[in-house]
Each structure stands twice: as structure tokens, then as C-alpha cells.
Amino acid sequence: xxxxxxxxxxxxxxxxxIVIVVLSSFTSAGYLxxxxxxxSLRWYAEFLGSADWLKVLGTSALLALIGALVSTGASFxxxxxxxxxxxxxxxxxxxxxxxxxxxxxAAIGVIMIVTLxxxxxxxxxxxxxxxxxxxxxxxxxxxxxxxxxxxxxALEEAAASLGARPWRIFWLVSLPAxxxxxxxxxxxxxxISFDEVTVTMFLVGPFVMTLPVxxxxxxxxxxxxxxxxxxxxxxxxxxxxxxxxxxxxxIQFFVERD
Amino acid sequence: xxxTQTRADPILRIESVTKSFGSFTAVRDVSLEVGEGEFVTLLxxxxxxKSTLLRMxxxxxxxxxxxIRMRGQDISQQAAYDREIxxxxxxxxxxxxxxxFDNVAFGLRARRRTEGIDRKVREMLALVGLExxxxxxxxxxxxxxxxxxxxxxxxxxxxxxLLLDEPLSALDLKLRRQLQGELKxxxxxxxxxxxxxxxxxxxxxSMSDRIAVMNAGRVEQFGSAVDTYHRPxxxxxxxxxxxxxxxxxxxxxxxxxxxTLRLDxxxxxxxxxxxxxxxxxxxxxxxxxxxxxxxxxVELGRPGLxxxxxxxxxxxxSGATITYALDSAAGPLLxxxxxxxxxxxxxxxxxxxxxxxxxxxxxxxxxxPGHDTTDKEI
Numbered sequence: 135x136x137x138x139x140x141x142x143x144x145x146x147x148x149x150x151x152i153v154i155v156v157l158s159s160f161t162s163a164g165y166l167x168x169x170x171x172x173x174s175l176r177w178y179a180e181f182l183g184s185a186d187w188l189k190v191l192g193t194s195a196l197l198a199l200i201g202a203l204v205s206t207g208a209s210f211x212x213x214x215x216x217x218x219x220x221x222x223x224x225x226x227x228x229x230x231x232x233x234x235x236x237x238x239x240a241a242i243g244v245i246m247i248v249t250l251x252x253x254x255x256x257x258x259x260x261x262x263x264x265x266x267x268x269x270x271x272x273x274x275x276x277x278x279x280x281x282x283x284x285x286x287x288a289l290e291e292a293a294a295s296l297g298a299r300p301w302r303i304f305w306l307v308s309l310p311a312x313x314x315x316x317x318x319x320x321x322x323x324x325x326i327s328f329d330e331v332t333v334t335m336f337l338v339g340p341f342v343m344t345l346p347v348x349x350x351x352x353x354x355x356x357x358x359x360x361x362x363x364x365x366x367x368x369x370x371x372x373x374x375x376x377x378x379x380x381x382x383x384x385i386q387f388f389v390e391r392d
Numbered sequence: 393x394x395x396t397q398t399r400a401d402p403i404l405r406i407e408s409v410t411k412s413f414g415s416f417t418a419v420r421d422v423s424l425e426v427g428e429g430e431f432v433t434l435l436x437x438x439x440x441x442k443s444t445l446l447r448m449x450x451x452x453x454x455x456x457x458x459x460i461r462m463r464g465q466d467i468s469q470q471a472a473y474d475r476e477i478x479x480x481x482x483x484x485x486x487x488x489x490x491x492x493f494d495n496v497a498f499g500l501r502a503r504r505r506t507e508g509i510d511r512k513v514r515e516m517l518a519l520v521g522l523e524x525x526x527x528x529x530x531x532x533x534x535x536x537x538x539x540x541x542x543x544x545x546x547x548x549x550x551x552x553x554l555l556l557d558e559p560l561s562a563l564d565l566k567l568r569r570q571l572q573g574e575l576k577x578x579x580x581x582x583x584x585x586x587x588x589x590x591x592x593x594x595x596x597x598s599m600s601d602r603i604a605v606m607n608a609g610r611v612e613q614f615g616s617a618v619d620t621y622h623r624p625x626x627x628x629x630x631x632x633x634x635x636x637x638x639x640x641x642x643x644x645x646x647x648x649x650x651x652t653l654r655l656d657x658x659x660x661x662x663x664x665x666x667x668x669x670x671x672x673x674x675x676x677x678x679x680x681x682x683x684x685x686x687x688x689x690v691e692l693g694r695p696g697l698x699x700x701x702x703x704x705x706x707x708x709x710s711g712a713t714i715t716y717a718l719d720s721a722a723g724p725l726l727x728x729x730x731x732x733x734x735x736x737x738x739x740x741x742x743x744x745x746x747x748x749x750x751x752x753x754x755x756x757x758x759x760x761p762g763h764d765t766t767d768k769e770i
Contacts, residue, residue, distance in 0.1 A: 286485060289485050289487060292485040292487075292545075293487075294451070294473045295450055295475075295478055296499035296503075299473050306498075310487075311489065
């Protein structure tokens with residue numbers, strides 16, 4: 135009985151901060167507070183009416199889109215080599231791909247400042263794309279590799295015995311067989327990139343800024359409820375993506391072991 | 393020997409093909425010829441190399457040495473998609489993202505033969521009895537229906553040869569028997585050469601024109617179903633294809649027509665005369681030999697046959713026949729006799745009977761005991 139109460143308490147507590155943020159975004163007051171004093175949509179209007187906020191929203195969306203495409207493509211190529219061709223040390227290679235997950239983000243941030251400065255990409259959009267690819271590859275790799283492991287190699291042989299040449303086999307059989315994995319990879323790396331703060335804040339500059347980092351710096355300077363509105367929009371957007379993912383493929387595809 | 397007797401010009405000729413994976417040799421020096429329109433089965437236990445041989449014919453593996461010729465042309469190095477050879481896979485390998493129609497149409501589209509594609513696919517679905525299933529997904533149909541889709545998909549491009557890798561092994565017995573009959577009918581209707589792989593000897597016997605029995609990477613015997621069963625040339629074939637009684641002995645006398653021998657273990661030497669196949673040189677006197685006698689040829693208590701005394705140890709009844717396990721001085725024997733009620737069967741355990749067999753039922757196995765059967769030529 136007690137364990138049941140604890141379980142419910144945890145389940146209720148987990149989304150509580152999100153609920154508070156969303157509720158406080160509807161305040162009519164000029165400062166961030168909870169409980170709210172009056173109900174209004176003025177901060178949403180302010181968010182969507184601000185060229186600065188829309189610009190960083192655009193930057194984040196484009197960054198996440200390019201990052202998702204690149205890291206999913208790279209993950210597919212890597213998984214193809216490891217799963218299909220059994221490259222030597224494939225297992226170690228897979229572990230290596232997952233290291234950005236366990237490496238401290240502060241350390242990655244510092245390393246990336248040095249690396250990007252060396253490349254002349256510090257404070258540029260290109261630099262952010264590179265870093266976001268590194269950060270999202272662990273999320274992109276697993277679903278693609280799992281889908282490839284599940285796919286029956288006999289399908290490709292069957293297509294060959296029916297006269298299909300290698301490129302047709304790839305487009306007509308291999309790729310459709312791993313489509314759920316590819317969609318999962320794309321959505322997950324998009325979400326991870328779109329919400330990334332810790333490493334990105336080391337690397338932004340006067341010419342490039344992302345939405346979550348902008349939220350963070352706003353919090354440091356002021357307590358404007360516009361931050362709550364932006365955050366609530368982010369929550370809504372992310373939930374929407376997860377909902378789509380669940381509908382299209384089923385969320386357990388990502389959660390289960392490969 | 394039998395490998396050169398083809399009923400028509402060979403469409404496929406396998407010449408001394410060997411396939412090694414690292415230090416493991418899966419197929420050793422196999423030579424076979426398959427005639428146009430033949431139904432040939434590769435029969436053997438798992439790991440005997442039959443699937444590897446099939447995959448080399450399909451083009452998924454390349455022989456380590458030797459050649460595979462199709463109508464005289466060496467295709468060993470040709471890609472699978474350039475060969476006019478279809479294949480039905482053990483797990484069927486239906487495309488999960490395509491419906492029944494698109495699965496069957498795949499080969500025509502891949503070979504860009506899209507003219508009349510709708511008609512051809514429907515004809516093929518009709519041939520396998522799947523009209524009306526065009527828009528079904530492959531997960532929405534039964535195992536037997538999936539089987540038919542796989543068959544239709546591989547036949548629609550009219551391949552010169554169709555390879556079938558144990559396609560029925562996942563089905564229950566009744567469906568299996570039914571599909572065996574249908575496969576045979578479709579093979580006869582289309583006239584396509586079938587090369588069928590199975591480990592089920594009954595399936596092989598009932599469907600094939602000729603059977604290649606494989607063991608440890610080699611073909612032990614290649615001949616008609618009747619010869620494979622009634623004239624096994626090696627101990628392995630005699631034991632693997634059906635049940636048999638293998639008895640050992642020495643040659644007592646031999647001439648061009650028949651061999652007489654004494655069987656080990658019998659106190660009074662029993663001479664068993666074996667008709668010698670035409671053209672075979674008789675073995676020398678005293679040579680060790682083995683004979684195979686099928687259980688259904690062993691008769692109990694019938695005078696006038698070469699007999700030995702035996703004792704019933706157990707029996708099993710299977711409807712039309714009853715099979716006795718016997719203990720004799722020549723070793724354990726199996727006897728399968730027709731069962732008719734009121735004729736004294738089943739005999740009680742411990743009952744003494746005389747067991748015998750007619751000369752014609754005896755097959756002389758040239759292999760000596762202890763002889764390495766894997767070293768035999770086909």
C-alpha cells in the first residue's frame with residue numbers, strides 16, 4: 135500500500151514543474167509568479183510578435199532539422215557497416231558512438247570551444263550543426279541499428295533472385311524494412327537537438343543563438359513571463375513530436391532492447 | 393554412374409563444386425546434372441551442405457572451386473540478379489511492406505517487364521489458388537497462404553529453374569501433405585525445373601523424379617526415388633532414407649549374376665543370395681559386406697525363405713501395418729507386416745518366430761563396415 139502511494143506521488147510529482155510552467159505562462163501580470171493573478175494570452179502574443187524570439191525559434195528548428203538528417207544518415211551508414219558487414223571491432227565501435235551520452239556535457243562544451251575555435255567555427259551555425267550531430271548520434275544510432283538487426287537479410291536475397299539490382303534492392307527492400315527505425319531516429323535526434331542547452335551555451339555567440347539557450351539567458355536577466363510562454367510552447371511541441379512518434383511507430387520501439 | 397543418366401539435356405551441370413568457409417568445408421567435390429523439367433531433391437540431414445549447394449546455384453555464394461553451368465554456360469561468377477533462377481526461401485522472405493499483389497509483382501517490376509503485369513500477377517495468383525487476396529497484407533494471411541504467395545512470387549517471372557529451400561518445414565503435417573501435392577502439380581503444369589531441398593525423406597520420395605542424398609558435404613547417391621529407396625548404395629543412404637535392417641557378413645561365393653553370403657552372428661551359416669545388378673563386378677570370396685533389407689520385406693513364419701530364428705521384443709501398431717522389433721542371432725531386426733484382424737497379430741512379446749525375406753528384397757551395400765563413407769564418389 136505504501137509503495138503504491140509512493141509510486142503515485144512520484145508519477146504526480148514528475149510532471150508538476152511542467153504544469154506550473156504552463157499555468158504561469160497564462161498570467162496577466164508583468165512578472166513571473168505562481169499561482170497566477172489573472173488569465174491572459176498576452177505573453178504568447180508577445181512571444182509570437184517578437185522578431186528576436188522568432189529568429190531564435192527559426193535557428194533552433196533549422197539546426198534540429200539539419201542535425202537530425204545528418205546524424206540519422208550517418209547512423210544508418212554506421213549501422214549498415216556494423217550490422218550487415220560485421221566490420222572488425224563493431225561492438226567497440228558501437229560503444230564509442232554512445233560515449234556522448236556518458237561524457238560530462240561541461241567537458242564536451244569546453245572541448246568543443248577549443249575544436250570549433252581551431253576550425254574557425256566558434257559562434258557559427260555550422261559549428262552548432264557539428265556539435266549537435268555528435269550529441270544526437272547516440273539517440274539516432276540505436277533505433278536504426280535495432281531495425282537493421284530485426285530486418286531479415288533473406289529479403290534482399292529474395293529481391294536479388296527476382297532480378298533486382300543492388301540499388302533497386304536498397305530502395306525497394308532494404309530501406310522500407312528499416313523505415314520505422316529511421317523515423318524514430320529522425321524524431322528523437324530532432325527533439326534532443328531542439329531542446330539542447332548545456333553544451334550549446336558554451337558555443338553560441340552574438341551571431342547565432344538557439345531558443346532554449348535564449349530562454350536560459352532571459353531567466354538570468356529578467357523574470358518575464360514570456361519565458362514561461364516560450365517554455366510552454368516548447369513543451370507542447372515536444373509532446374506533439376512524441377505523440378506522433380507513438381502513433382507512427384509505437385514508443386516501445388525506442389525503449390526496448392535491440 | 394547414375395549421375396550421368398539424365399532424362400533430357402542437362403539445364404544445370406554442377407562440376408566438382410567445393411565450398412569452404414574458413415577451415416570448414418560445407419560442400420565437397422559435388423557433381424550433378426539436372427535435366428530440363430526435372431524435379432530433383434537434395435536430401436540430407438541438417439549441416440550436410442544441401443542448403444549451401446542451393447545457395448551457390450542461386451548465386452548467393454560462390455564456389456571455392458568447380459563450376460556451375462546453366463545450358464553449358466558457366467554462371468559461377470554471375471550475380472544472383474542476372475541468373476534466371478527463382479528461389480522460395482525457408483522463411484519465405486515475403487516483403488512485409490508490400491501487399492500480396494505487390495509481392496508477386498516485384499519480380500516483373502524489377503526486371504522491367506511491366507507490360508500486362510496486372511494480368512500476369514492475377515494468373516499466377518489463380519494458379520496457386522489465391523484469387524481475391526491481392527490487397528491483403530502478408531501478415532493478414534495464413535501460413536499456407538503465405539507459402540503460396542512466395543511460390544507465386546518466384547514463378548511469375550518464369551525462371552528456368554526454381555530452387556526451394558525447405559519451404560514446407562514450418563507447416564503442420566496435413567497442410568504439408570496438401571502443399572506437396574500442389575507443388576508437384578504446379579511443377580508439372582509449368583514445366584519449370586525444380587530443385588527442392590529437404591531433410592524429410594518421405595517428402596523427397598513422394599515428390600521427386602530424382603533424389604541426391606547428401607551427407608557431410610558429398611552426394612552419396614543420385615538416382616530415382618525408387619532406386620534411392622530400394623537400391624541404396626551406401627549405408628548412410630540405406631539408414632537415412634526409410635527404416636532398414638542392416639546386416640553384416642562375408643561373401644561366401646560370387647558370380648556374375650548373384651552373390652551368396654554368410655551373415656555374422658548366426659551359429660549355422662545362412663547363405664543369402666543377392667541378385668547382382670547388371671554390369672557390376674562381383675566381390676571376392678571372404679570380402680566383408682553389408683546388406684539392407686527393408687522392414688516391410690521381412691516376413692514372419694513363412695516357409696521357403698532364407699530365415700533366422702528370432703524373438704519378438706516389442707511391437708507398434710499403425711493402422712494398416714504392425715511393426716515388430718525382433719531379436720535375432722544376426723542382430724536386432726524390424727519387421728513390418730500387414731495387419732488384418734483375426735490372423736493372430738499382434739504376436740505377444742517373447743514369442744519365437746522365424747524371420748525371412750526373399751532374395752530380391754536384399755540390397756548388397758558395397759561399403760565395408762568402418763569404411764569412410766564420406767570418401768565415396770557419386
